[in-house]
Amino acid sequence: MNLMDDMHWLATHWHRLSSHVRCGRVPQALLIVGRIGIGKTLLAETFSKRLLCRAPQEYACGECASCRLFEAKTHPDFLRIEPEETGKIIPVDAIRGLIANLALKPQYSGRRVVLINPAQQMNVSSANSLLKTLEEPDEHTTLLLLTDSPHALPATILSRCQRMDIPVPDRAMALAWLAKQGQDGSRAGVLLALARGAPLKALGLANDGSVEKRDEFFSAWCDLAKGGMEPAVLAEEWSKYSSETLVDWMVCWIMDMIRLRAATRMRGVENPDLAEHLRILAQKTNLRHLFRFLDRLNAARKMLLGQVNRQLLLEELLIHWQRSQTKDLIQLPK
Numbered sequence: 541m542n543l544m545d546d547m548h549w550l551a552t553h554w555h556r557l558s559s560h561v562r563c564g565r566v567p568q569a570l571l572i573v574g575r576i577g578i579g580k581t582l583l584a585e586t587f588s589k590r591l592l593c594r595a596p597q598e599y600a601c602g603e604c605a606s607c608r609l610f611e612a613k614t615h616p617d618f619l620r621i622e623p624e625e626t627g628k629i630i631p632v633d634a635i636r637g638l639i640a641n642l643a644l645k646p647q648y649s650g651r652r653v654v655l656i657n658p659a660q661q662m663n664v665s666s667a668n669s670l671l672k673t674l675e676e677p678d679e680h681t682t683l684l685l686l687t688d689s690p691h692a693l694p695a696t697i698l699s700r701c702q703r704m705d706i707p708v709p710d711r712a713m714a715l716a717w718l719a720k721q722g723q724d725g726s727r728a729g730v731l732l733a734l735a736r737g738a739p740l741k742a743l744g745l746a747n748d749g750s751v752e753k754r755d756e757f758f759s760a761w762c763d764l765a766k767g768g769m770e771p772a773v774l775a776e777e778w779s780k781y782s783s784e785t786l787v788d789w790m791v792c793w794i795m796d797m798i799r800l801r802a803a804t805r806m807r808g809v810e811n812p813d814l815a816e817h818l819r820i821l822a823q824k825t826n827l828r829h830l831f832r833f834l835d836r837l838n839a840a841r842k843m844l845l846g847q848v849n850r851q852l853l854l855e856e857l858l859i860h861w862q863r864s865q866t867k868d869l870i871q872l873p874k
């Protein structure tokens with residue numbers, strides 16, 4: 541029994557990877573694309589372990605010396621390149637260190653796997669440095685690059701990787717998996733909404749107070765729309781919280797408002813528990829304002845990948861949101 545057996549949304553991707561191995565056509569560089577919490581890391585690690593295993597079947601055997609080293613996180617031929625802290629860049633020194641390692645033969649399995657995660661955290665120098673490795677393939681080495689933001693990777697890197705996209709699973713499939721993990725009922729639906737459909741992320745949010753935090757922010761966001769609160773005050777209050785998460789929540793609410801304007805049915809609505817509030821807000825808001833604000837939120841997401849004053853960015857977004865409720869489009873900030 542493998543952890544992934546229950547994750548049916550990963551099945552076709554796994555079968556593709558395992559058929560590459562069976563046919564001896566393992567890509568030299570594979571870019572795995574999907575939302576945070578969709579299972580990219582689990583898929584890549586399962587594949588890496590399978591590649592390095594000495595007695596593999598459909599999955600790695602779990603018993604050979606290679607599998608034991610892999611499980612102990614001490615496999616010399618499995619190299620993991622990650623930022624030192626979440627959100628930080630992968631410095632060029634890390635890639636230079638990797639290249640120095642690649643000059644040596646694999647120590648153990650005759651094969652080596654490098655996992656770069658999240659790949660978009662490489663800065664320009666790191667990406668340029670990695671490019672040389674991608675241009676001069678080494679038959680022993682498989683590079684796995686993971687990202688939730690492929691648009692943030694240089695075209696030169698994208699063009700040299702085989703790409704595998706993992707879409708968000710069907711809602712019923714994700715809810716069935718969450719129920720197996722002990723999360724069911726309306727709360728599971730809320731968790732899935734907060735995770736923007738990514739099941740592993742939804743499970744991770746189950747015990748960290750995210751549902752309560754979202755409700756608190758949503759309530760303040762509604763007050764802001766009514767003019768009962770100052771954007772600067774709210775931005776300061778929430779500046780310590782993950783800006784990415786706040787932007788994701790707002791994207792999700794605006795998309796639901798657009799859906800609720802277009803149809804009265806709840807189908808496709810990601811926040812069923814907030815639908816009545818969102819419907820009332822949507823009825824009061826010009827549809828063009830909603831699309832403008834959505835564009836602004838998507839631009840903010842990209843800005844968050846770089847160096848930006850997060851509190852100021854949040855304040856600007858909240859001002860935009862408040863004005864979109866009260867003023868003409870022409871007066872909205874650009």
Ligand SMILES: [Zn+2]
Nearest residue numbers: 593601604607
């Ligand atoms: Zn094994």
